[in-house]
Amino acid sequence: MPEMKKVLITVMTYPTISKKYDELVCTAGMQEDGSWIRIYPLPFRKLDDQQQFKKYQWIEAPFEKNDKDPRPESHHVIDITKIKLLNIVDTDNNWKERKKIIFNKEPIFTNLAELIEKAKNNERSFAIFKPKSIDDFICKKTDKEWPADKLVLLKEKSKQLSFFRPAEEIEKEFHIVPKLPYKFSYKFRDDQNKKSTLMIEDWDVGKLYWDSLNKCQDRINPERCAVNMVKHEYFYKLKEEKEKNFYFILGTLAKFHGRSKNPFVIVGTFSLPKE
Secondary structure, three states: OOOOEEEEEEEOOOOOOOOOOOOOEEEEEEEOOOOEEEEOOOOHHOHHHHHHHOOOEEEEEEEEEOOOOOOEEEEEEHHHHHHHEEEOOHHHHHHHHHHHHOOOOEEEEHHHHHHHHHHHHHOOOOOEOOOOOOEEEEEOOOOOOOOOOHHHHHHHHHHHHHHOOOOHHHHHOOOOOOOOOEEEEEEEEEOOEEEEEEOOOOOOHHHHHHHHHHOOOOOOOOOHHHHHHHHHHHHHHHOOOOOOEEEEEEEOOOOOOOOOOOEEEEEEEOOEEEE
């Protein structure tokens, strides 16, 4: 049964292209009781302006459990036109209100093996994780374009819709976000000193890359300049501010949940200011 829920948005990943759902953003947040909820699938950029929320903004919408997604936190909005935007939680008093919500109920995991076991048992697919140390931030070059077969499917869908809807509306809906030409990952250790590497898919990383690339256009190698700016923000600056509390928000990928050796990726970060 549909249920109206209030959710504080804390996770938005960089958009990906899906053969089934077109362009998708993995979105998640905290409910009023402090528990995780994943909003999936959600075509974020197809939302009207008055429904496009920001990080750390409360929203209200009619939700129901997503029966096609076995992950325990997964729900979907049954009518995206009914998404209502509420207040944004600010960063006043050293992020007092944000900390109160984020750490209200959910445990902080420090052992990755323990967390993976819970995912295999389908007990959870989201978690706050505190690494013992951050060892490196990897920037690996990848394809610059989306897979051709997925783009062909999207074009076919747009052709089908062209018989029923205005061209401008279709063009807006099928305007594909540019693919990130790099994969960004953290190398870190958990409380058992176990080394791991996890990809980071936070929207903010992608946005920082494109913003940095625009600033680097007058350099000899704009891409390298942009990558260095991303690494400075997500690694060197972090290492300089040793007193800062830094957390990962981990989420499992649907196709690997319960099956992969490690189904988690970093879907967001939570970096607290110095006290």
